[in-house]
Amino acid sequence: MNKEITIYDIAKVVGLSPTTVSRALSNHPRVKENTREKILNTAKNMGYQSNIFASSLRKKRSKSIGVIIPKLNSPFQSSVLAGMEEIATQAGYNLIISQSTESLEKEVSNANTMFNSRVDGLLVSKAGTTDNIEHFAPFFKKQIPVLFFDRVPEDNNCTGVVINNTQAIYDATSHLIKEGCKRIVHVLGNLKINVYSDRLKGYKYALLDHGLAFKEENVITNDLGEESGDRIVEKILKLKPRPDGLLVSNDACAASCLMALKKKK
Amino acid sequence: MNKEITIYDIAKVVGLSPTTVSRALSNHPRVKENTREKILNTAKNMGYQSNIFASSLRKKRSKSIGVIIPKLNSPFQSSVLAGMEEIATQAGYNLIISQSTESLEKEVSNANTMFNSRVDGLLVSKAGTTDNIEHFAPFFKKQIPVLFFDRVPEDNNCTGVVINNTQAIYDATSHLIKEGCKRIVHVLGNLKINVYSDRLKGYKYALLDHGLAFKEENVITNDLGEESGDRIVEKILKLKPRPDGLLVSNDACAASCLMALKKKK
DNA sequence: TTGAAAGCGGTACCAG
DNA sequence: CTGGTACCGCTTTCAA
Numbered sequence: 001m002n003k004e005i006t007i008y009d010i011a012k013v014v015g016l017s018p019t020t021v022s023r024a025l026s027n028h029p030r031v032k033e034n035t036r037e038k039i040l041n042t043a044k045n046m047g048y049q050s051n052i053f054a055s056s057l058r059k060k061r062s063k064s065i066g067v068i069i070p071k072l073n074s075p076f077q078s079s080v081l082a083g084m085e086e087i088a089t090q091a092g093y094n095l096i097i098s099q100s101t102e103s104l105e106k107e108v109s110n111a112n113t114m115f116n117s118r119v120d121g122l123l124v125s126k127a128g129t130t131d132n133i134e135h136f137a138p139f140f141k142k143q144i145p146v147l148f149f150d151r152v153p154e155d156n157n158c159t160g161v162v163i164n165n166t167q168a169i170y171d172a173t174s175h176l177i178k179e180g181c182k183r184i185v186h187v188l189g190n191l192k193i194n195v196y197s198d199r200l201k202g203y204k205y206a207l208l209d210h211g212l213a214f215k216e217e218n219v220i221t222n223d224l225g226e227e228s229g230d231r232i233v234e235k236i237l238k239l240k241p242r243p244d245g246l247l248v249s250n251d252a253c254a255a256s257c258l259m260a261l262k263k264k265k
Numbered sequence: 266m267n268k269e270i271t272i273y274d275i276a277k278v279v280g281l282s283p284t285t286v287s288r289a290l291s292n293h294p295r296v297k298e299n300t301r302e303k304i305l306n307t308a309k310n311m312g313y314q315s316n317i318f319a320s321s322l323r324k325k326r327s328k329s330i331g332v333i334i335p336k337l338n339s340p341f342q343s344s345v346l347a348g349m350e351e352i353a354t355q356a357g358y359n360l361i362i363s364q365s366t367e368s369l370e371k372e373v374s375n376a377n378t379m380f381n382s383r384v385d386g387l388l389v390s391k392a393g394t395t396d397n398i399e400h401f402a403p404f405f406k407k408q409i410p411v412l413f414f415d416r417v418p419e420d421n422n423c424t425g426v427v428i429n430n431t432q433a434i435y436d437a438t439s440h441l442i443k444e445g446c447k448r449i450v451h452v453l454g455n456l457k458i459n460v461y462s463d464r465l466k467g468y469k470y471a472l473l474d475h476g477l478a479f480k481e482e483n484v485i486t487n488d489l490g491e492e493s494g495d496r497i498v499e500k501i502l503k504l505k506p507r508p509d510g511l512l513v514s515n516d517a518c519a520a521s522c523l524m525a526l527k528k529k530k
Numbered sequence: 531t532t533g534a535a536a537g538c539g540g541t542a543c544c545a546g
Numbered sequence: 547c548t549g550g551t552a553c554c555g556c557t558t559t560c561a562a
């Protein structure tokens with residue numbers, strides 16, 4: 001059984017104190033260049049591996065950041081994740097990830113796990129049905145930074161990063177209108193989610209600014225899936241007069257709608 | 266400054282030893298039901314949060330699993346990740362993820378980070394260019410389980426999980442042949458990667474079994490991107506006689522090829 | 531069923 | 547620039 005090498009072992013070998021070894025290993029400035037090199041070398045030779053548990057225990061920091069997102073296998077979320085990973089790694093942080101699968105219950109459980117894992121910070125994109133955020137209270141209380149992104153809570157005390165969803169859909173709608181569309185159907189998800197309610201605003205504003213009337217029946221909500229194309233197209237085809245434009249708030253769903261429409265032809 | 270509550274604080278309050286408190290909190294069987302309940306209650310009331318650093322230090326286990334994949338924002342990889350997360354969470358493990366972005370250098374660095382984070386196990390899908398695996402040696406030496414998936418090393422001493430790539434492409438090729446294709450172009454990635462070399466085998470076998478000749482010029486390798494459609498189509502159109510079937514080993518690239526082909530029409 | 535005490539392996543504080 | 551030592555908070559013997 002090969003025992004772990006500790007700084008004490010190194011200290012004995014180089015004839016210095018554990019303190020100095022510790023300092024050398026963490027690049028503390030007040031160690032003679034010579035000494036540090038000797039320590040670093042013997043550490044390498046002895047196959048030393050720093051014990052992050054002991055270090056974290058003492059320093060009370062985990063050097064890890066928690067991430068809670070609705071779905072890992074979402075093109076958007078996973079590309080955001082890729083960016084997070086890059087920056088976190090650069091800064092010497094680990095990323096601990098979990099998904100809520102759009103369930104509040106799981107989000108609560110994930111938040112608890114993250115808290116118990118003592119992450120130094122938390123990045124969250126809410127589950128669709130989450131309308132309270134008291135499961136993050138322990139973080140707030142302990143002053144652990146919580147940053148929401150994309151799907152942010154209504155609560156104004158929370159820090160969040162979002163794109164300008166309203167403007168984006170305003171632009172998209174305006175584009176369709178300029179292309180000659182008069183009856184644009186807008187398909188979006190749960191309006192409890194800021195992402196979709198903001199987009200709906202953009203849609204409405206664009207209609208208004210171009211002198212088109214907003215009609216409730218042209219908005220289809222709460223059904224954004226990779227397989228919901230058929231259902232959506234069904235609804236659209238029932239509308240009279242028939243719509244001449246379609247704006248879908250989700251790539252996969254848009255593709256599904258396209259396929260469904262092709263079938264109908 | 267609110268100090269952390271420890272098992273000692275709880276012990277004092279309930280008038281028992283830290284040992285018993287520890288046992289109660291970790292559901293050790295040899296604690297009287299009464300005692301345990303009392304401890305659990307006061308723990309909750311006092312706002313106790315177990316210190317996972319101390320626990321890990323003592324138990325020498327992190328209850329976390331490392332994951333290294335080429336790209337986080339890949340539909341395939343992220344859906345695998347979703348499955349891993351589900352199971353890991355169920356089992357009380359955290360997932361620490363990182364991406365190599367197809368670079369050996371980063372993969373090495375990620376492996377080191379994971380090792381230093383003392384993950385209890387490691388899940389790896391290799392970067393394309395990785396042809397040695399000595400950066401995982403510390404894991405092997407310390408008997409930390411390393412499981413490769415999808416992109417596995419050649420080394421037979423490694424445990425790996427793969428789909429039957431050969432059979433899959435054999436079936437796909439056979440399908441095209443049955444549809445009447447005689448000159449099928451196969452587009453795939455770096456042949457150093459098992460995924461692609463296995464698929465190439467399947468392609469060859471299928472041609473053989475259906476009495477078609479294999480031609481080197483019908484295989485396009487090393488260019489699988491979301492934007493490589495134009496280049497690939499360029500190559501295809503130069504072939505004489507013109508191919509009548511196309512088999513692309515990657516969804517995004519296949520879509521890109523379709524678009525490029527449409528433009529050419 | 532419960533307890534005392536010795537670690538786990540670093541880091542921080544206070545000296546020198 | 548270097549060292550002694552207490553301590554972070556939990557778990558694990560060994561003992562009762």
